[in-house]
Amino acid sequence: MITVKINGEERQMPAKGTIRTLAVDLGLNPETVLFVVNGVLQPEDYRLQDGDEVEVVSVVSGG
Amino acid sequence: MKCRICGKPAVIKLRAHNIALCPEHFVEFVQKQTAKAIKHYRMFDKDDHIAVAVSGGKDSLALLDILTELGYKVSAFYIDLGIKHMDYSKTSKEKAQAFCEKKGVKCLVYSLPEMFGMGIDEAARKSRRTPCSLCGMTKRYLMNVAARDLEADVVATGHNLDDQAAALFANLMRWDVSYLAKGYPVLPAEHGFPKKVKPLVFLTEREIAAYAIVRGIDYVRYECPHSEGARFLVYKEHLNAIENMSPGTKRRFYQGYTENIWRFQIEFPEQCEKKDEEESPMKPCKICGMPTASEDGICSFCRFWRPEEVKKIKGQE
Ligand SMILES: [Zn+2]
Numbered sequence: 589m590i591t592v593k594i595n596g597e598e599r600q601m602p603a604k605g606t607i608r609t610l611a612v613d614l615g616l617n618p619e620t621v622l623f624v625v626n627g628v629l630q631p632e633d634y635r636l637q638d639g640d641e642v643e644v645v646s647v648v649s650g651g
Numbered sequence: 652m653k654c655r656i657c658g659k660p661a662v663i664k665l666r667a668h669n670i671a672l673c674p675e676h677f678v679e680f681v682q683k684q685t686a687k688a689i690k691h692y693r694m695f696d697k698d699d700h701i702a703v704a705v706s707g708g709k710d711s712l713a714l715l716d717i718l719t720e721l722g723y724k725v726s727a728f729y730i731d732l733g734i735k736h737m738d739y740s741k742t743s744k745e746k747a748q749a750f751c752e753k754k755g756v757k758c759l760v761y762s763l764p765e766m767f768g769m770g771i772d773e774a775a776r777k778s779r780r781t782p783c784s785l786c787g788m789t790k791r792y793l794m795n796v797a798a799r800d801l802e803a804d805v806v807a808t809g810h811n812l813d814d815q816a817a818a819l820f821a822n823l824m825r826w827d828v829s830y831l832a833k834g835y836p837v838l839p840a841e842h843g844f845p846k847k848v849k850p851l852v853f854l855t856e857r858e859i860a861a862y863a864i865v866r867g868i869d870y871v872r873y874e875c876p877h878s879e880g881a882r883f884l885v886y887k888e889h890l891n892a893i894e895n896m897s898p899g900t901k902r903r904f905y906q907g908y909t910e911n912i913w914r915f916q917i918e919f920p921e922q923c924e925k926k927d928e929e930e931s932p933m934k935p936c937k938i939c940g941m942p943t944a945s946e947d948g949i950c951s952f953c954r955f956w957r958p959e960e961v962k963k964i965k966g967q968e
């Protein structure tokens with residue numbers, strides 16, 4: 589297991605987990621979010637590392 | 652994942668286009684898609700002066716960035732609605748102004764509290780109207796004033812593909828044919844009102860948010876507290892569920908509609924055809940001079956906001 593921080597909260601996840609698996613775990617539609625890891629935008633196959641700080645950015649606005 | 656163009660590490664995968672791109676080529680992609688929409692829908696050209704409505708949100712700031720990068724002649728305006736909740740208006744104005752300054756773009760601010768001594772909330776409370784209906788009327792009016800003050804040929808707003816597709820979806824669900832006749836991303840200049848365009852209609856919200864992040868654009872991440880959008884969000888959510896299953900659906904849905912819009916327009920020619928000046932029902936408002944069709948000759952903005960003097964309705968640099 590590795591520990592990552594998601595929007596400031598710590599979360600355990602299996603080693604070799606990707607952003608895609610994280611999105612699924614969080615119940616998010618990948619079309620509606622972006623993942624910024626340690627300040628850098630990353631694509632869905634990015635493999636999360638122990639200690640990564642992830643910001644989940646919702647892209648949907650109410651208009 | 653590698654960039655399809657240069658092989659460097661990609662920052663985003665675009666399933667609808669079946670490509671992954673690095674920051675440099677993603678920025679190029681977004682700017683090209685915007686240029687394509689501008690050309691496809693004949694929005695404006697390099698000689699035109701474009702007034703961009705900036706709200707401090709991702710869409711309008713990205714639009715301003717893209718248009719200046721593409722070499723268009725651009726000015727901006729910001730409408731300060733005086734919303735105090737979570738400092739919404741204050742923060743969004745600061746971000747809009749800071750970005751305009753960074754880009755070297757002139758920005759006029761039309762501030763309701765400064766012009767009329769109150770913001771949209773207080774005005775709505777006093778008149779028992781919903782903030783959103785009041786806000787819509789007020790913004791439409793000030794957009795026309797801004798275009799006049801900036802001597803702009805066109806007003807551009809940051810509406811994106813998701814906004815347009817969700818509105819289309821909602822109008823189709825109700826078979827609201829009069830609205831279905833009006834969903835084109837270009838509204839021609841008419842009755843003394845400027846042409847209005849939506850250059851981001853080929854781009855999804857996700858692409859625009861990613862562009863803002865990659866370009867380091869500092870935008871307001873939270874929503875207007877009134878956003879009547881709850882229902883609108885449900886339409887977006889459903890469209891995104893379909894998009895996830897079948898990438899490219901939103902674009903085919905909206906672009907196909909713009910190719911078929913004439914089917915709705917033939918039923919509502921009065922809303923779409925350009926009328927001769929003589930048969931125009933519009934007269935200058937007795938108070939502010941902007942065109943109005945109201946019977947007593949006072950526009951809905953002046954009837955509501957009652958500016959004691961026209962001088963009051965002006966933007967500040
Ligand atoms: Zn590249």
Ligand SMILES: [Zn+2]
Pocket residue numbers: 936937938939940941949950951952953954
């Ligand atoms: Zn008026």
